[in-house]
Structures are given as C-alpha cells and as structure tokens.
Amino acid sequence: MKLAISLIQVLLIVGTAPLLRGVVARIKARIQNRRGASVFRPYADLWKLFRKEDLVPSTASLLFRLCPVILFAATLMAAAFVPVLHVSALLGDRGDFILLVYLLALARFFLVLGAMDGGSSFGGMGASREALVSALAEAPLLLGLIAIAVVSHSASIASIVRWAISRAPFVLSPAHAFACVALVLVTIAETGRVPVDNPSTHLELTMIHEAMVLEYSGPSLALIEWANAIKLNLMLALLVALFVPWGVAATISPVALAIALLCYLLKIALLAVALAALESSVAKLRMYLVPEYLGTACALSVLAVVFTAFTR
Secondary structure: OHHHHHHHHHHHHHHOHHHHHHHHHHHHHHHOOOOOOOOOHHHHHHHHHHOOOOOOOOOOOHHHHHHHHHHHHHHHHHHOOOOOOEOOOOOOOOOOHHHHHHHHHHHHHHHHHHHHHOOOHHHHHHHHHHHHHHHHHHHHHHHHHHHHHHHHOOOOHHHHHHHHHHOOOOOOOHHHHHHHHHHHHHHHHHOOOOOOOOOOOOOOOOOOHHHHOOOOOHHHHHHHHHHHHHHHHHHHHHHHHHHOOOOOEOOOOHHHHHHHHHHHHHHHHHHHHHHHHHHHHOOOOOHHHHHHHHHHHHHHHHHHHHHHHHHO
16 A cells, blocks of 8 residues: 555656646746646647657767656656655655755756757757756755754655654754755756746757757657656655655545645645746846855755754
C-alpha cells in the first residue's frame, strides 16, 4: 500500500506539472487585465509536440537526441524524493538531499550539452548563461538544505518532513527563516522564472532557456518542456515539504490522504498565485545582476548554516 501511495505522489507531481504552468500563466493574464489561455493549454501543447516530426540539425550528433531523454529521466527520478501526500517517498529512504540536488544538476548538464551539440550560436549563448546560473545557484541550494538537515538531524527529505510534522505548526527557527528565503530565491533561478529568466520571451539578448531549445522540435522538445514543468512543480513541492508540511498524512488512511491532497493543492495554488503576482510586478534582471541576486541567496543560506549552531 505504501508503494502505491509513493507512486501516486510521483504521478501527482509529474501529471499536474503542465497544469501548474497553465494556472500561473492564467493568473498572470488576469493580473494584467487579459483573458489568457486555458489552464489546460500546456497539455494541448505537449500533445501537439509529441505528434510532430523530430527534426535534428545536420551538425548534431546522437547526443542531441539522447539529452532530452536523460533530462526527463533525471527530473522524473528527482520527483521520487519529495513526499507530498504521505511522509514516505518512493526513493525517500534510498538517497538524501545531495542526490536530489545532483539529479537536478545532471538534468541541467545534459540540457546544456544538447544546446551546444545543436551547433546554433543562440544555443551556445543560452548554454553559457545556464551554466553561470547553475554554478551560482548550486551553493545556496546545498547550504540551505544542509541547514535544514542539521536542525532536523537527518539528510533524507522524507525524514525531515517527519521531523517537521512532529513540531508545533509555524514554530520556525532563524535557520529555517534564512533557509526558506534562500531556497525561494534559488527556486526562481533554478526554474528560469522572472526576474532571472523570462519563460515567455524570445528576445535573443535576454533569453536563457528558450535559446537552448531553439533547435529542438517534436517529441524531444515536448520532453524538455515537460521536464521543466516537472522541475517547477518539484521545487514548489520541496518548499512545501520542508517548511509547511502540516497536513501531510502520517498514516495510510483514505481520510488522512484526502486531507493531505486538499492541503497540498491549496498550498501549491497559493504559491502559484504568489509566483504570478511576483512575475507581474517585477522586471527581468540584466544578466550582470544575476550574480548579485544569487549572491544574496548564498549569503542567506550561509546565515542559515551559522544559526544552526544556536538551534541544535
């Protein structure tokens, strides 16, 4: 039964990922006094891409075709570490947060490789920018998770959630507060959202993600876009699991799981509204300001690690 629930959790993150992107886009349209597309539009886009021909540049090698598959597989495996309905996760006891971080890094590495293998100048430009963001975001992401792991005395995401549920709601230490803000900043950078990147832009001088996927089409592009949607859903689910896990079921009962599902959907909906409001109120940063943005996240994560000495 626990295995079935763990599989359902992974399917929930993977299956609702396009819906989350559609909801964020629809809320942004409403904030900007536009009607906006249907929240189910990302599903239609993925279905359309899966039915199209997969075109490959004449200069590309076999790596160009393999990169989207590896990207999707690594992101899918990372989703199996985060509990959303029950305190257990499919791979929660088989790895720690370091493995989760480096699965995401592996996915990004092959995305960069695929962009460079395409031979496009835009692909190389986007790959170099993506590598810069990845290098700067990795340290605060790891340090923020280390701070939470030290406070909870566990490196497993599932064990951290169990520890957090056992505490009184909203009783957070300074280490939690600094780590939360740092991980929120990193989440925005890792998922390519405003102000670090604009997922809806096609301007050559500003785009990061879109520059890397210009040469892709058909099922390969569908896998890349789906993996990026999963990563956004995964990072938001990770924030919920680490900092507001209350409502997650500690027992295997239909009532507890139903309550956990409602709580999870409500939390993700609130984060979607917050993300849409943020992207509608701030402008994209210039590339040379991105290191300062991630430097702030790194400083906050270092403070989180320092404050763990006062909360142990």
